[in-house]
Amino acid sequence: MSNNVANVLTVNQLRIYQWHKESIVYNSESGDMHLFLSFNAELLILMLKQVDKVRIILKVSENYQVDKQQAELLLDNLYLEYKTLNLID
Amino acid sequence: MGVEMGADNQDQGKIESMVDITTTDVDKSKRRFTKAGLTVTPVIMTLTSKPVFAAQGLSNMISGNGSRCQGDIFEGGRSYADWEVGTNAPFTKIDWLSAVGDPYKNVLIEDTDFSGHTLPSAPGQKLVKIIKNKEAGWEIVLGYLNLKYYLNSVNPGTYFLTEDQFWALNDGDTNTWDIADTPYLTFTDLIISNIGKAPGDVCGP
Numbered sequence: 328m329s330n331n332v333a334n335v336l337t338v339n340q341l342r343i344y345q346w347h348k349e350s351i352v353y354n355s356e357s358g359d360m361h362l363f364l365s366f367n368a369e370l371l372i373l374m375l376k377q378v379d380k381v382r383i384i385l386k387v388s389e390n391y392q393v394d395k396q397q398a399e400l401l402l403d404n405l406y407l408e409y410k411t412l413n414l415i416d
Numbered sequence: 417m418g419v420e421m422g423a424d425n426q427d428q429g430k431i432e433s434m435v436d437i438t439t440t441d442v443d444k445s446k447r448r449f450t451k452a453g454l455t456v457t458p459v460i461m462t463l464t465s466k467p468v469f470a471a472q473g474l475s476n477m478i479s480g481n482g483s484r485c486q487g488d489i490f491e492g493g494r495s496y497a498d499w500e501v502g503t504n505a506p507f508t509k510i511d512w513l514s515a516v517g518d519p520y521k522n523v524l525i526e527d528t529d530f531s532g533h534t535l536p537s538a539p540g541q542k543l544v545k546i547i548k549n550k551e552a553g554w555e556i557v558l559g560y561l562n563l564k565y566y567l568n569s570v571n572p573g574t575y576f577l578t579e580d581q582f583w584a585l586n587d588g589d590t591n592t593w594d595i596a597d598t599p600y601l602t603f604t605d606l607i608i609s610n611i612g613k614a615p616g617d618v619c620g621p
Contacts, residue, residue, distance in 0.1 A: 349460065359462060360462070361459050361461070361462045362459070362460040362461040362462070363459060363460060364460065408459070412459070412462070
């Protein structure tokens with residue numbers, strides 16, 4: 328993916344613009360805009376698409392080179408934060 | 417897209433590994449845990465925005481469902497200029513004041529329905545005068561006059577706040593309506609942000 332061209336996708340009320348390093352998530356319901364690391368935006372998309380948690384944990388574990396227990400902790404914290412931001416139900 | 421997007425993070429891992437070569441006495445298990453902890457925060461920056469909630473009832477605003485405002489009948493109210501000058505057709509100053517019911521022109525704020533409620537402005541002042549001079553709390557007085565006007569208008573109850581909502585917000589009764597549940601910062605903000613909004617206005621950001 329080019330650094331200059333964003334990959335754009337819409338999931339529920341969220342419009343997500345992904346660049347190589349960072350992504351912008353625009354919530355059309357709240358009007359809030361968030362700047363994420365692209366990997367975290369990817370995780371958000373997977374959560375929104377209700378992908379099996381085990382698969383997401385595996386992805387986190389591989390990306391950060393941590394064991395599955397730590398990956399799950401990270402994922403749970405991410406989930407809570409996204410919930411606080413009204414990005415997921 | 418993005419399955420390979422963790423490359424940067426992997427690069428970061430490599431850099432940290434390089435740092436490890438020159439660093440001794442590092443508790444690696446702790447460092448790894450810290451790394452996981454640091455990456456917990458997904459947000460680099462958030463810009464919070466105040467969506468344009470045009471002519472919706474308060475409950476719809478709180479619901480956060482923008483599509484519900486379709487077909488809404490609510491009005492955001494008239495501006496202070498309408499009340500002070502009253503030249504906007506088809507209304508006149510007398511029309512507005514008679515619609516909310518006399519004797520608002522000459523009665524002090526503490527002798528109106530604000531009696532028994534939190535006074536937004538200092539006592540001893542008349543409602544229209546408070547608006548005209550933009551005394552402290554004039555926005556809430558304006559909201560009140562709009563509320564009364566729409567209750568007595570040809571389409572009763574079309575103001576975006578009901579009486580119960582108005583008094584709860586005025587009195588800070590968070591059990592009924594909590595401004596923290598709305599996109600607005602204060603009750604004043606809620607009133608002023610909706611002035612002039614009419615049914616059919618574009619809804620949502």
